[in-house]
Amino acid sequence: MGKILIVDDTAFMRTLLKNILFSGGHMILGEAENGEDAVSKYRELKPDLVTMDVVMPKVNGIEALKSIKALDPAAKVVMCTAVGQEQMVKLAIKSGARGYIVKPFQAAKVLEEIKAVLAT
Amino acid sequence: MPDENGYLKLFLVESRENHENLVKNLLILERSEDRETIDEIFRSAHTLKGMSASMGFSGLERLCHSMEDVFSSIREGSIRPCGEMVDDLLGCTDYIEEALARIEKDGEEGLEEPVEFIDRLVRWGRNENRRGEGSIGEVSDVPESQAVAGSAIPAAEKKIQLSGDRGEKFRIRIRIDGNGSAKYLRGMIILQNLEILGRIIACSPSREMVEDESFDGELDMVLESDSGAEAIRTAIGSLDISSCHISPFIDPEEPKSEPEMCEGPERKAKATEGRKDGKKREFSHLRVDIKRLDQMMNLIEDLVLKEGRIRQIAGKYQVTELDEAIGMIGRTISDLHELMMRIRMIPLDYIFNRFPRVVRDVAHHEGKDVELIITGGDVELDRSVMDGLNDPLLHLIRNAVNHGIESPDERVSAGKKPRGTVRLSAGRERDNVFIVVEDDGKGIDGERVKQKAIEKGIISEEEASELSREEIVNLLFRPGFSTAEQITDISGRGVGLDVVKKAIEALKGSIRVESQNGKGTKFMLILPPSMAIVEVLLVRINGHRCALPVHSVVEVANMKNCMVRKVGRGEVVMMRDEVIPLFSLNDMFGSDGRDDILFVLQNHDRRFCIRVGEVEGQQQVVVKPLNLIFGRNCGISGVTIPGDGEVVPVLDVNHMIQS
Numbered sequence: 132m133g134k135i136l137i138v139d140d141t142a143f144m145r146t147l148l149k150n151i152l153f154s155g156g157h158m159i160l161g162e163a164e165n166g167e168d169a170v171s172k173y174r175e176l177k178p179d180l181v182t183m184d185v186v187m188p189k190v191n192g193i194e195a196l197k198s199i200k201a202l203d204p205a206a207k208v209v210m211c212t213a214v215g216q217e218q219m220v221k222l223a224i225k226s227g228a229r230g231y232i233v234k235p236f237q238a239a240k241v242l243e244e245i246k247a248v249l250a251t
Numbered sequence: 252m253p254d255e256n257g258y259l260k261l262f263l264v265e266s267r268e269n270h271e272n273l274v275k276n277l278l279i280l281e282r283s284e285d286r287e288t289i290d291e292i293f294r295s296a297h298t299l300k301g302m303s304a305s306m307g308f309s310g311l312e313r314l315c316h317s318m319e320d321v322f323s324s325i326r327e328g329s330i331r332p333c334g335e336m337v338d339d340l341l342g343c344t345d346y347i348e349e350a351l352a353r354i355e356k357d358g359e360e361g362l363e364e365p366v367e368f369i370d371r372l373v374r375w376g377r378n379e380n381r382r383g384e385g386s387i388g389e390v391s392d393v394p395e396s397q398a399v400a401g402s403a404i405p406a407a408e409k410k411i412q413l414s415g416d417r418g419e420k421f422r423i424r425i426r427i428d429g430n431g432s433a434k435y436l437r438g439m440i441i442l443q444n445l446e447i448l449g450r451i452i453a454c455s456p457s458r459e460m461v462e463d464e465s466f467d468g469e470l471d472m473v474l475e476s477d478s479g480a481e482a483i484r485t486a487i488g489s490l491d492i493s494s495c496h497i498s499p500f501i502d503p504e505e506p507k508s509e510p511e512m513c514e515g516p517e518r519k520a521k522a523t524e525g526r527k528d529g530k531k532r533e534f535s536h537l538r539v540d541i542k543r544l545d546q547m548m549n550l551i552e553d554l555v556l557k558e559g560r561i562r563q564i565a566g567k568y569q570v571t572e573l574d575e576a577i578g579m580i581g582r583t584i585s586d587l588h589e590l591m592m593r594i595r596m597i598p599l600d601y602i603f604n605r606f607p608r609v610v611r612d613v614a615h616h617e618g619k620d621v622e623l624i625i626t627g628g629d630v631e632l633d634r635s636v637m638d639g640l641n642d643p644l645l646h647l648i649r650n651a652v653n654h655g656i657e658s659p660d661e662r663v664s665a666g667k668k669p670r671g672t673v674r675l676s677a678g679r680e681r682d683n684v685f686i687v688v689e690d691d692g693k694g695i696d697g698e699r700v701k702q703k704a705i706e707k708g709i710i711s712e713e714e715a716s717e718l719s720r721e722e723i724v725n726l727l728f729r730p731g732f733s734t735a736e737q738i739t740d741i742s743g744r745g746v747g748l749d750v751v752k753k754a755i756e757a758l759k760g761s762i763r764v765e766s767q768n769g770k771g772t773k774f775m776l777i778l779p780p781s782m783a784i785v786e787v788l789l790v791r792i793n794g795h796r797c798a799l800p801v802h803s804v805v806e807v808a809n810m811k812n813c814m815v816r817k818v819g820r821g822e823v824v825m826m827r828d829e830v831i832p833l834f835s836l837n838d839m840f841g842s843d844g845r846d847d848i849l850f851v852l853q854n855h856d857r858r859f860c861i862r863v864g865e866v867e868g869q870q871q872v873v874v875k876p877l878n879l880i881f882g883r884n885c886g887i888s889g890v891t892i893p894g895d896g897e898v899v900p901v902l903d904v905n906h907m908i909q910s
Contacts, residue, residue: 140294141269142538143261143302186297213301215316217433221462224439230488231436235304240490247488251444 132156133249136178138169138195139211140187147236148182148211155242166190170198173206180207180249182232185219193223200227207248211236262306263355264538269295269302270351271604273318274344278607281337284325293322299347311350314365317372318343324376339371341608418449418477422500427468428493434468435461437491441470444486449476473500541634544595551588552873558584559870559893585871592633599677599686600628602641606648610673613652620659620670621652627677632684636778639758640686643751647688647774648673650748655692655772665769667691689773695766697723707732724766728752759888761854761905779905785874787901789867789893790850792840796899798872798891799850803904806851810862813849824849824860832859834907839886854908874901 135157139145145162152159160178163169167190173181181199185192192210199206209230210223220231230248232241276292300315318340324330346365353361425441427434438461445451453473460466476483480497487495558581565573603625614621632640656662656671663669674689697720704710704726710718718726726732730749748764755762760778787798806826814825815833822833831851835842846864872891888903 141265141298141302143258143265144305146261147258147305186294188291188294213297213304215319217436217464220433220436221439224436224443227443228440229444230440234301235307243488243490247444247485247490250482251447251486 132158133179133245134158134160134176135245136161136163136169136172136176136181138163138166138172138181138187138192139184140164144184144211144234148241151236151238151241152182152245154238155245157245166192166195166198169195170202173199174202177203180209180245182209182211182245183223183228184211185213185216185223193219193226196223196228197226209244209248258306259354259358260540261538262302263351266299266302266347266351269299270344270347273299273347274341274608275604277337277340277344278611280325280332281334281611284332286326289322289326293319293326296322306354308350308354308360310360310364311347314343314346314368314372317369317376320376321372330375336375339368339375341612343368343372418475419479420452420500421474421476421480421483422496422498423470423472423474423483423487424494424496425470425487425492426494427470427491433464434491435464435466438462438466438468438470441487442472444488445472445474445476445483448478448483448486449474451475544591548591548595551584551591554584555588555871555873556892559872562870563893581871595634596631597634597637598629598631599637601637602644603628603675603677605641606645606675609645609648610652613649614656617653618658619652619656621656622670622672623648624672624674625676626674627686630677630679630684632778636758639754640778643754643762643776644675644686644688646748646751648675651688651690651692651772655690655694657693661693665693684778686776686778687773688776689771691771694768694770694772695724695727695764696768697766700724700726704729704732721765724764727764728762756906759903759905785872785901786869787872787891788869789899790848790863791865791867792836792861792863793842793846794864795840796867796897797840798893798899798901799852800901800904801869803852803854804850805853805858807866808849808851810847810849826851829858834859834861836861836886852904852907854905857908859908872901 132155135152137145137148137152137159139148139162149159149162160176161172163172165187169181169183170190183192183196187195190198196208196210199208204227206227207229208223208227209232210220210228211234212220212231213234220228223231229251230244232244272295273292276288276295279288280292296315296319300312300319303309303311303315321330321336321340325332330336343365346368350360353359423445427437427441442451442454442458442461451472452475454461455471456466456469461470474483478486483497484495489495558577562577562581565577606625607623610621610623613619651673652671656673657665657667659669662671672691674687676689677684677686679685701715701718701723704723705712705715709726709729709732715723727748728751730747732747732749752762755776755778758778760776762777763775764772765775766772786801788801788804789796789798791797808826816823816825822835823830824833833849842862846862848863848866849860850863851858851860870893872893874889874891877887877889886903886907887900888906889901890898891901893899
């Protein structure tokens with residue numbers, strides 16, 4: 132299973148995702164609270180996959196995604212989005228996001244998406 | 252979602268942070284509409300919405316969603332914030348606060364759905380068509396004509412085919428049901444993932460059409476890949492997919508050739524690298540239940556008591572090595588204690604952040620224009636002090652707006668600018684933390700205070716004539732005193748400044764007021780360092796043991812060298828041209844007149860002396876407050892057990908000075 136970096140500005144969402152990912156047998160390599168942190172943690176930890184929140188302070192998820200993709204074009208980034216952010220997700224996919232999950236998270240769906248992205 | 256309770260605490264903590272952020276930024280938004288504030292406010296609403304949805308609090312979720320819509324319209328410039336809108340939005344934040352309180356108490360929102368708020372917000376947002384986006388949560392309605400169900404690959408699409416391709420070809424037909432997400436997004440993801448496995452040589456509808464929001468969810472394509480059908484199936488996943496057929500695609504024109512490994516090895520290398528770095532994971536912050544910190548604090552206090560015991564035993568045997576070892580333990584314990592105190596500290600902003608809203612509401616209610624200027628919010632205080640500080644400060648601030656600041660007309664006719672100012676500032680002075688609430692309003696009318704105090708029988712007329720202005724103003728703190736003619740809706744409610752004073756004293760602090768007629772009023776709160784472990788001098792007064800906090804001892808002198816004079820009913824000591832009142836503790840300890848050591852004690856800027864018979868030594872002790880069973884104990888802040896098992900009272904210098 133994969134080694135994952137979780138990026139979200141709230142500990143609540145991070146914990147939630149962490150527990151879902153744990154239950155799916157994944158390993159949490161690290162957590163980041165904002166886009167800036169995400170890029171440096173990506174560089175440092177080299178995770179198999181990143182779950183990336185879109186709306187975050189300082190550097191948002193899309194910008195962080197772009198920076199990570201610039202560092203590593205093969206990076207696997209799954210966007211964490213909410214209802215109403217379709218245009219953002221579209222932009223993210225065009226910038227190289229490999230998947231997206233919609234809040235509120237459903238464990239089965241999250242794991243399915245992560246599995247699909249990790250496998251390719 | 253499993254294990255919801257495990258998330259509840261975190262949800263509450265972070266929701267409150269976001270709620271506070273909302274309120275703070277709404278107030279800023281009302282005055283200036285800068286991009287950063289709107290972004291931040293949007294983010295808070297968005298985060299709250301996401302968390303509420305995850306916890307299943309649908310009322311909160313919907314409310315936050317509507318708020319987010321309004322902020323989004325503001326951000327896009329289609330509507331502009333106004334006072335009334337901010338009122339509505341603040342009303343929403345009140346709902347959120349209430350809902351959070353209920354959630355904390357009962358585990359559920361328990362309020363009526365905020366339909367009215369949502370309606371109002373929708374009306375605010377409706378100024379223009381807000382966003383051009385569909386909702387992920389809904390299945391989009393797509394004209395049937397666009398469906399390509401099961402059709403063969405159109406010839407035109409085959410043009411995408413490039414030469415030099417290798418690997419097996421697969422015909423892939425997918426139906427995206429989009430239940431829970433938008434079809435076009437899922438389509439984009441699938442195309443992207445398949446491209447990593449190989450090359451899409453034909454696709455219907457075209458890529459551009461897939462990216463269009465009207466994409467109906469039917470995909471038919473040919474993929475060239477060496478990964479095999481299983482890998483392709485995994486890459487497509489099952490999320491949002493209602494059917495997926497993969498079959499070999501036979502194209503007679505293409506000869507078979509060697510598969511190409513463009514991605515595989517590189518990715519594997521990356522995975523191993525990741526494993527090596529796996530050790531580096533770090534969490535720089537922890538959230539800890541305050542109860543655990545309290546437990547830890549108790550253990551540390553216990554450690555101090557036991558250290559005292561060992562010290563006392565070692566004192567009997569006089570072994571140098573043992574004394575050194577105990578000294579080292581002592582230093583470690585005091586480091587530990589200090590660290591623990593620092594962990595428990597939180598910045599005053601924690602409570603200050605609520606006040607701009609209070610000032611705004613009270614000012615609106617009273618038809619006044621008031622600006623609140625906060626400084627020193629970064630000063631840290633122990634959490635337990637913080638808890639007790641909120642209500643008294645709230646009261647003082649409300650008072651300042653309500654009774655201090657005049658109406659704009661009154662201000663103008665008094666030659667002031669129409670907008671009043673309330674300053675809330677905090678700072679550190681030596682070990683103490685001081686907080687000042689200052690307004691530039693009409694000040695306290697000394698004559699009226701005096702009249703009222705006489706009317707209410709708080710002081711007699713003769714006493715009144717002897718009082719200085721400062722003393723008169725401080726009569727406000729006496730129980731049962733309230734100068735407001737009528738109890739207003741917002742402040743007052745029969746609670747006077749005496750309650751504020753009591754609350755501050757319960758925190759071992761003190762409060763003073765200064766006021767100039769027509770110029771304003773200034774309340775000063777001084778809070779002692781909230782150390783449960785205190786350095787004390789153990790002394791005997793008339794043979795009774797008691798402890799004096801070292802920080803309040805300024806000087807120790809021999810009585811024989813001092814002049815004691817009788818002044819009125821009391822005594823004073825003349826020391827280097829300074830007259831210091833001498834307090835007799837006869838009623839506490841009795842006296843045989845033989846105590847001949849003079850202790851000069853100081854609290855803030857006031858001094859007094861007491862007589863002490865014998866000084867036993869200096870020690871770090873834990874001060875335990877007395878249970879209420881003992882009643883209100885004037886002059887004693889608590890008791891301590893210095894090590895030999897005897898219970899010793901600790902004198903409350905602060906209280907002595909005031910009485």
